[in-house]
Amino acid sequence: MRDPVEPDGFSPTRASTRVETEFDDVRLVLRRWQAACVDGALPPYEELALGSVGRFADEMAVVRIAADREGFILRAGPRFGALAGLAEPAVSLSALPFALQRAVAGAIDLSRLAAKPRLTLCRSIVDGMVSTVEVLALPLSCRWPGEYFLIFARPRKAQVDLARLLINSTDEGIMALSALETASGEARDYQILSMNDAAARLLGVSAEAMRYHLLSETCAAQRLTDLLDRCGEARAHGVAAPSLELEYELDGEAISLQVGVAETEGLLAVTLTDIREIRNREMLFRSLFDDNPxxxxxxxxxxxxxxxxxxxxxxxxxxxxxxxxxxxxxxxxxxxxxxxxxxxxxxxxxxxxxxxxxxxxxxxxxxxxxxxxxxxxxxxxxxxxxRAEERVSFLAHHDPLTGVGNRTTFSQEIEDAVATAVAGHQPFTLVLIDLDDFKAVNDTLGHAAGDSLLIETAARIRRLLRRTDLVARLGGDEFAVLLRGALGRNDVETLARRIIQTISEPHGYEGHRLSIGASLGAAMAPVDAREAGALLKCADLALYRSKRDGKGAFHFFEPEMDVEMRERRALELELRSADFDRELELHYQPIISLRSGGLRGFEALVRWRNPRRGMVSPAEFIPLAEETGMIEAIGRWVLDEACRRAASWPDDLIIAVNASAVQFRQGQFAETIRVAIDMSGLDPSRLEIEITESVLLADTGANLALLQQLREIGVRVALDDFGTGYSSMSYLRRFPFSRLKIDRSFVRDIGSSRESMAIVRAIIGLGANLGIDTTAEGVETGAQLELLRQERCGEIQGFLFSPPVDSVGAARIIETYRNGESKVA
CATH class of the missing domain: 3.30.450.20 (PAS domain)
Structure with a gap:
């Protein structure tokens, strides 16, 4: 194995990462340089240059590098001088031929960097042949100023034919041909003067073996000769040579070539380009094109x-x-x-x-x-x-059910409208619409019916508006209308009344006539508010007033509404912080049996004695408690207190407790009742839970399951305000209610209204047929009492006997009836 010299080599054309010398005696020089190194120091100039490598002096030069990095040849041997073309033995490095100068400088730089000998190659071309000279730089130490190097230079024996190197570096076949003509001047054959390896491979021959042989000796001779003859004919007629393609078989493989021909003084330069890959690509392209889906x-x-x-x-x-x-x-x-x-x-x-x-x-x-x-x-x-993207874009700004604007669009539009109005350019009016009785339709006939009603409602509102106005669905059964322009209050109110009237018109759906109403509230910008959020709040307050006043109402925002709402918020905070045991109290209204004339029991009614406000009406705080979710805590307190109090009464008296729809729907209602009964020791059959028809609207399956739980506990269940709601009569068939309570609105008018009397009579008759007792609420006159007695009503309540009283008053009533001092005659 040769010892490598690793100079990260340099040549005039490219650097080599590893160059090896091909001379054994150069390896001897390297070993002598290594032997002259003592303790890692470079060999002294005198010892190496004048001593051990003296027999190589003819091929060496001594170079000094001055402080300014300029190099000088101090002494050069005759062979080095001849190789470098030096006229005198001592010259500057810049006097060397360019290629040799770069090789020497490169070897010196690498040797200085490594502090070791380094080798570079210098290549040059003479008569078309590439010669290579090895240039070895050996660093030395010296007592004189500057850096010293021994430079060894020797040509390698092997030379490379550059033309053949180039011609064989391509995959394209190249041939030089000489035409052999007949006496008439017609070409019959062609002599091969030269061909590269690619041409030999394509023709299936050896390049050296075919030199000076005839083209006719190749496998593609006839076809190639024909092509060359056609080129000759074209040249003779002064026309461009045609595009030539050559196809033949070689060792069973199809060969496709593109042939190019150039003529110079009777010599033909022929190029052969393998186009099989191009053909395959064309075929692939056709396949991909024609069969592409x-x-x-x-x-x-x-x-x-x-x-x-x-x-x-x-x-x-x-x-x-x-x-x-x-x-x-x-x-x-x-x-x-x-x-x-x-x-x-x-x-x-x-x-x-x-x-x-x-x-x-x-x-x-x-x-x-x-x-x-x-x-x-x-x-x-x-x-x-x-189309899908347009649909997505539409849905991003519109309600998917009704097609009107959605909350996002409405928010953007009202922000822009408020900014414009505040700038003094265009005032506008905001109208909020909330549908009355929509939930009843949705719950009784299903969501499909509700959706149909919403679609029709949106269409009706849109028909009443101008093109410049905007209607949006904010969610559920809430709509908003943005009326652009300076409309007067009379114009807005006229439009609001038309919206209410139009929405209230019946809508047909699968044989049903759906009827709902609408409550509206309006606020005007910039008069009522100068910010979008504040304007919405104003319109919402107006809508709240309309809903509180009853169905089908409309109100503009008034400043006192805000005061009222703040008062309501304050009441809410006070209710949240109320001490139930100290502030809540139960009042009891007696229930009288018309059959026996005796006391049947009491209905428990909660009262709130606010430390600051005094007695607060249940009509004020119960709806507030339902909205805020506090009704569950209040309901637990009422149940616990009512059961505890009733447990101290005689065993034949019942206690009736009203249940809110919110309580009824929360999952722990049956458990709350069970806990109240267990803590008080009350017989479950003495507790009657009163629910309104509206409680039964939401989920039929869940409602029946809860009613069944109450039945298993043993409590009684009464249906309060019967006839005023929308519940299905199927509940009366599917669950055995203990009582039907006739709403006071019917009882009040039984002496003056045939319709009220007919309704009362029908409810009593329905209860009798189903084996369910009936209780009439709000009995205040003897005439009402007599009519109810005639219709065989079971039980009655009302001021005719007693208003709701506290626990002390209830105890007196019990004592009075027990002593026989009072009895309904």
Whole structure:
């Protein structure tokens, strides 16, 4: 193995990372340099230059590098001088030929950096042959100023034929031929003067063996000779040589060549280009084009003429191949003239044979067809995608059910409108709409009926508005209308009344006549507020007033509404912080049996004695408790207190407790009742839970399951305010209620209203037929009492006997009835 010299080598053309010397005696020089190194120090100049390597002095030069990095040859041997072409033995390095100068300088720089000998190669060309000279730099130490190096230079024996190197470096076959002519001047054969390795490989011969032989001795002789003869004929007639292609078999393999011919003074330079890969690519392209499921077509690069089209494109555009190729680009892309095609991606609208428009993305790139520039277009039909995107964009700004604006759009529009109004340009009015009784329809007939009603409601509102106005659905059964322009209060109120009237008109759905109402509240900008949030709050306060006043109402915002709302918030805070045991108390209204004339029990009614406000009406704080979720805590307190108090009464008296719809729907209601009964020791049969018809509207299955739980506990269940709600009569058949309570609104008018009397009579009769007792509320006169007795009503309540009283008053009533001092005659 040769010892390498690793100079990270340098040559005039490129650096080598590892160069090895091919001379054994140079390795001897390297070993002597290494032996002269003592304790890691460089060998002294005198010892090495004048001593151990003296026999190599003819091929060496001594170089000193001055402080300014300029190099000088102090002494050069005759062979080095001859190699470098030196006229005198001592000269500057810059006097050396350029290639040798660069090689010496490179070896010195690498040697200085490594503090070791380093080798570079210097190559030059003489008579077409590449010669290589090894240049070795050995660093030395010296007592004189500067850096010293021994430079060894010796040419390598081997030379490279540059022309052959170049000609054999290509995969393209190259031949030099001499035509052998007959006496008539016609070429019959061709002598091979030279060929490269690629040509020999393509023709299946040896390059050296075929030198000076005849072309006819190759396997492709006849076809190639014919091609060369055709070129000769073309030249003789002064026309350009045709494009030549040569096909033949070599060892069972098909060969396809492109042949190029150039003539100089009777010599032919022939190039052979292997086009098999190109042919394969063309075949692959045709396959990918023709069979591609993606529509594609090819057109001339300089205009709109179509050159080819695949089946997928014909199917997309609904045309035959002949029809498509005869099209102008303007027929495919309306409004486009025949102009040069452009590479790249573009969105464009194409037209089919039926006249339908397609939204497409066209990806075009330049290709060559038959030697001529063309453009290949790949078509992606995005019609459906674009429609989907438009749908997504629509849904981003519109309510998907009704098609009117959504909350996002409304928020953006009202922000812009407020900014414009505050700037003094365009005042506007905001109207909030809340549907009355919508939940009852939705719960009784299902969400499909509710959706149909919402769609119809939105359409009715839209028909009443101007094009400049905006209607939006904010969610559920809430709508908002933005009325642009300076409308007067009378105009807004007239429109609001028309909206209420229009919404209240019945809507038909699958044989049902759906009827709802609407409550409206309005605020005007910038009069009522100068910010979007504040304006919404004002309109919401007006809407709250309308809903509180009853169905089908409309109100403008008034400043006192804000005061009222703040008062309501304050009441809410006080309710949240209330000490139930000290502030809440139960009042009891007696329930009288008409059959026995005796006391049947009491209905427990909660009261709030606020430390600051005094007694607060249940009509004020119970709805507030339901809205805030506090009704559950209040309901637990009422149950615990009512059961505890009733446990001290005689065993034949019942206690009736009202249950809120919120309590009834929360999952722990049955457990709350069970705990109250267990803690008080009350017989469950003495507790009667009163629920309104509205409680039963939400979830039939869940309602029946909870009613069944109450039945298993043993408590009684009464249906309060019967006849005023929307519950299904099927509940009366599917669950055995203990009582039906007739609402006081019917009892109040039984002496003056035939309709009220008929309703009371029907409820009592229904209860009797189902085996359910009936209780009439709000009995205040003897006439009412007599009519109810005649109709065989079971029980009664009302001020005629006693208003609700505290626990002490209840104890007196119990004592009075027990002593026989009071009895309904």
């Amino acid at each position: 993606v529509p594609m077509y090819v057109r001339r690069a300089d205009g709109g003429a179509f050159l080819n089209v695949n089946a997928a494109a014909l199917n997309l555009y609904g045309r035959s191949r002949a029809e498509f190729l005869a099209l102008s680009i303007g027929k495919l892309v309306p409004g486009t003239a025949d102009r040069p095609a452009v590479s790249g991606e573009r969105f464009v609208r194409h037209r089919t044979a039926t006249g339908a428009d397609l939204d497409v993305v066209e990806y075009a790139r330049a290709i060559t067809v038959g030697g001529q520039p063309a453009m290949l277009s790949t078509i992606v039909d995005i019609t459906e995608r674009k």
